[in-house]
Amino acid sequence: MSETNTAQTTTTDDLTPFADAAKALVDRCMAEPANDKDIAIVERQLGRYPRGMVAVGARCVCGRPLAVITRPVLPGGIPFPTTCYLTSPEAVKAASHVEADGGMREYNELLAADESVRAAYHDAHLRYLAFRHELALRLGDSEEHIADTSAGGMPVRVKCLHALLAQTLVMGPRANPIGDLTLKRIADEFSPTVCRCTTED
């Protein structure tokens, strides 16, 4: 298996199987764009203003944002590949614990050993690109610099569990196998269905 994730160029045909779901998700984001209250909470979560935030992609049961959708090109023309961005400090901390605990090495070994996980992970990559492609079309953003770049090390490596967890929270179960495993593993510390939020409203 390849050690790099830049070996191949993704074509529109590769994204076709994921286009309908991508359109539906962009529709959902556009139907409820980021409002001032959401932006203010995310700013407190991150400790900085969330530039290019389009919408909240996933919420805690309490309503606070867990992950946000960020546009492909930030104000100022900066390409931004991490379209699904984890903002919940509790989720960030929990994913960091898994990383510190050797989780990334385990998941890389799993990818190397299990063909079905490897295939599902590659699909997760295409799902991510299809979503961003649709978002870029709607917003009129260029994908020039990020067309083949998804997030978290996809399609062949695991490099950032935060990015993969964000995809799982935004797109739901079975969108990303490593995101699913991460979410399951941190259930005692973080779950979208159990509010442990500490950020002020």
Ligand SMILES: [Zn+2]
């Ligand atoms: Zn909450």
